[in-house]
Amino acid sequence: MISVDNLAVEFNGATLFSDVSFVINPNDKIALMGKNGAGKSTMMKIVAGVENATKGQVSAPKDTVIAYLPQHLLTEDNCTVFEEASKAFQHVFEMKEKMEFLNKELETRTDYESQEYMDIIEKVTDLGEKFYALEDVNYDAEVEKALKGLGFKQEDMHRQTSEFSGGWRMRIELAKILLQKPDLILLDEPTNHIDIESVIWLEDFLVNKAQAVMVISHDRAFIDNITNRTIEVTMGRIYDYKANYTQYLELREDRRAHQLKAYQEQQKLIADTKQFIERFKGTYSKTNQVSSRERMLEKLVPIEIDEVDTSALKLKFPPSPRSGEIAVTVTDVSKSYGDHVVFKDANMSIRRGEKVSFVGRNGEGKSTMLKSILKEIDVDGGESELGHNIKVGYFAQNQASLMDPKLTIFQTIDEVAKGDIRKHINNILGQFMFGGDDVDKKVSVLSGGEKTRLAMVKLLLEPVNLLILDEPTNHLDLKSKDVLKEALKSYDGTLILVSHDRDFLQGLSEKVFEFKDQRVIEHFETIDEYLKRNRIEKLADINL
Template identity: 30%
Template sequence: MAVCSEFIQSEFPLIDDDLKQYVEDVLKNGADEFEDSEEIYEAIGEVLQEVSSDKTEDDIRTICDELLHMLKPSKTSLRNGPQRVLNAPVHLGSMAANLENEVDDIKSIWVNHRDDNLKVDARKLEKAQAKLQEKQDKRSKEIKTIAPPKLESATASQVTSQKERKLEAKGTNRTQDIRIENFDIAYGDRVLIQGADISLAFGRRYGLVGRNGLGKSTLLRMISNQQLKIPSHISILHVEQEVIGDETIALESVLECDIVRSELIKREKEITAAINAGSADPEVNTQLSEVYAQLQNIEADKAPAKASIILNGLGFTSDMQSKATKTFSGGWRMRLALARALFSRPDLLLLDEPTNMLDIKAIIWLENYLQNWPTTLLVVSHDRNFLDTVPTDILHLHSQRIEPYRGNYEQFEKTKNEKLKNQQREYEAQMQQRQHVQEFIDKFRYNANRAALVQSKIKMLEKLPELKPIVKESEVTLKLPDTEPLSPPILQLNEILFRYNKDRVIFTNVNLGATMDSRICIVGDNGAGKTTLLKIIMGILSPTEGMRHVHRNLKFGYFSQHHVDQLDMNVNSVELLQQAHKGKPIEEYRRQLGSFGVSGDLALQTVSSLSGGQKSRVAFASMCMGRPNFLVLDEPTNHLDIETIEALGKAINKYTGGVILVSHDERLIRMVCKELWVCGDGTVKSIEGGFDEYRKIVEKELEAAAQGK
């Protein structure tokens, strides 16, 4: 295979690593089955053709002949049969005149003579056809047979110290710090974390970071459901599921989280009812006084105001706070769950992507609120700005272990990069030392005068700590499709008004335009009409008034989070693309997924077993397979890790089509957007000054709200 690999690299110097690996795997796995070069061409010919712009089909077939010869030197191509060379020029006119007499001569020109030994045996032919059919059936079923079964749940194991077990058994453990030692987490047969330790000091805020699919969310669930043991007296709250909708109003739903307050108020009502019913028990008044004293101690009268401040910061207006929880959508119920967690203040608060359901105003408020968080916080987030603002420490999950770093994400990156450089320098220095000592040993191994010195050198080598080469995480790259330029005008909205009914006007007087060079970001509060505007732009919704003009060759690619939620969870990623874009070879589906980081066995896992970020990449791959020339992206960063968000920003900047983006990720907005559209006050306007100007506006609004203006 090494010879084949070098040959492929020499013939196709521009082939990327993923495609080269794929071609080598096909050749390696099918080496025993390929009967001739035609079968090799069927397997990899189209892939090789696409990576080479200067080679014809015949060139590719010749290369396949060479590959067959390398794999099976004894095989020779019989595609063209034996050649016959004419001894002299032939005059076809005279031969035609004497056709009957010279029919054998004419045949000798056009018909290849075949040795009887080469004639096809009917039984062998039937057997070969059956074998070929079996091979084709095997290839068509390959994707389904390789796909692993659906994974249901994760498991954890942990070693606890004898001292902690004794303290826990006695009930005397009162420490607020948390230490989880020597634990493993697996998902099915796949080990996610092995032999890891976590120390969480009370009052510090930890950001848990790492690539998609490594087990960050799983770790939070293991802690919250006590599969990883922590002291029983420490209260934990994990914001993972939305609040169940019922008749309870939003404000009351938050207040219910304070169980002590709720029990005291319930007791107060029971005692008051007894007094009103004429109870003569002297103890009743005493009990009521005690309840009032306890309510005063916990400042129960201030609780509604505190809950209202939290709800308001997360976007709930006064009217919304008075509505029943069942009237809210899933996104707002998730905000309600977050509000309940912030109000209840557990000893350990676990947050998984808290910014996903928030608009920029709410994110800025949450960043400010959590900077004064009094207990321990462990948060999984891929919002770079959030991680630079909130955490006091970073926990980096990689290579099945967790490394702690002091400081925010920016400091973590600097420290990590410096640490990797030092480790690489230390490794290279030791390799040089080992090489130098080994050369001395080899040179004087058989020199009796140097025997003692050689032995000491050998012992020195054995005592040296074995350093491993530094393995850097692979760089994430995303590739958006190439597009052809279109002549303007491309997209224009003139005097647009949209209402859902007579009373509910979303926006009016909208006059905006976009070109193939546009990098537009739409911002605004939730409910201001951002998604509605996107649907009008794409023609999914028609404006109530005004005109929408688009170029006749404009082809939209639309990405939204509900597309990820609606993926078929029971198939693998390759099958998913097959369903959406029929009639293409499997290699093309795999190549498309590979350009979004879903390659190898990952592409053959059921979609249900993928992480949220991996599902997003699959949705991106499916969208781009339609080769759109104008992208409309609605919150594309939800669940993507920091490296992938960075790669998405770079891919958008390289993309030759237009882009309109709705996002709350400040770093992505700053990376790509040249124009900012703000939804609010019943209209949509383009503002000068970009995101910096918008952030100033939002901070002024939050400051005014905090002062009660």
């Protein structure tokens, strides 16, 4: 049991939260929720021991292992994937090495009666008790199993970590955490860089094998599937619900309704009391009653209504220019990088107005196909063609990071805006939740979600009839994802969507292109039907 007692955090005299107390029990699966800026990540870092609270403490039994996966990692690239993941067992290897060293020392020493000799025996005994109490584990097999579960292939095991993207290195760090079998796993946005199958693998691990878990996530399906408790951080305090995210939303609405009713009743009481005081003030026969009611008002504790995040993305794609009947044609396209074949002889035809999804594990070629369609890369054979009068709007996976960090929000948009639209930049930015002085902020200080919203503004400055979105929801909060989804549903152009977010994908596409084993397979079904048919939600059906 881990106890959080009277935590308080202050920044520059302002209180982020105060008097926060809760207990994390074995097997609790907790979603830490709250609007951006409420203090979720700060609270998680304090529990992890990465940051200190202004007041209060986190206490846990001796030898409790708490593992923390932050949103952004600072990794070193000086070993292979397998070696890096094996560091999860570093403490075990060090324990074994120390035992061997001490035993050799005992073999060579002859001062059997000395205190130093007795101390070494005691150390060996203590280490031996700890070491032999560990379950008999094939560490290499466990490392390989975890890495494969998170999407790595056999040939990846001995590649240098420097060859992998930040998302893949995040998976290595996640594998290390899972292999440690900690008492508490803390995860801050763990699904941003992993594909659907790996998310499902992670869900199964957290539900069936992990002990206590606390997670911050904007992936609704993920947190609903793994959590049984929700702690909401709001207005400097917390509310604790024994419920998953969807149930918590309903309970929170009930709570606000009761708060609102109590608040209205209290306001009526205050108004009536003030009216009585004003009416009978100075009336001798009512002096005691007036004084009593004045004291009551002084002692009255105002009822607060939980804040509601009223900021909302206003997103509507402009009407699409008319295009030809066929938007995209791919004929016998093949692509390799050295000896690694991404896909070969791929074919696809996407008609005007169709909404399609590209699905498959990371590294199977989804982003590569998008780049080939856009002529950003050369292919080894075949041809990709855009249809007549196609105007493309492209949101790349790293779109947010492509913006100049030295520019302000306003300058970023002014740089690409043309004609009369430049007169309305402030209004457009306001619709994307960049109001007032926000427009003068540098891109470098923006959060991941703010950068994604700003990239969306750039995407909407010119009407397009082919939207290509590669993981557009990374860093977007749940409300913004819902708004984007509704806008895409009503978008009248052609859509190609790559996403690992099952909740976001549902209801968005009527055709699926599956990237698997160097092939591109066309499925004439919705993403919902595809997932159900493959029974992908059940780990047993994933061929790892």
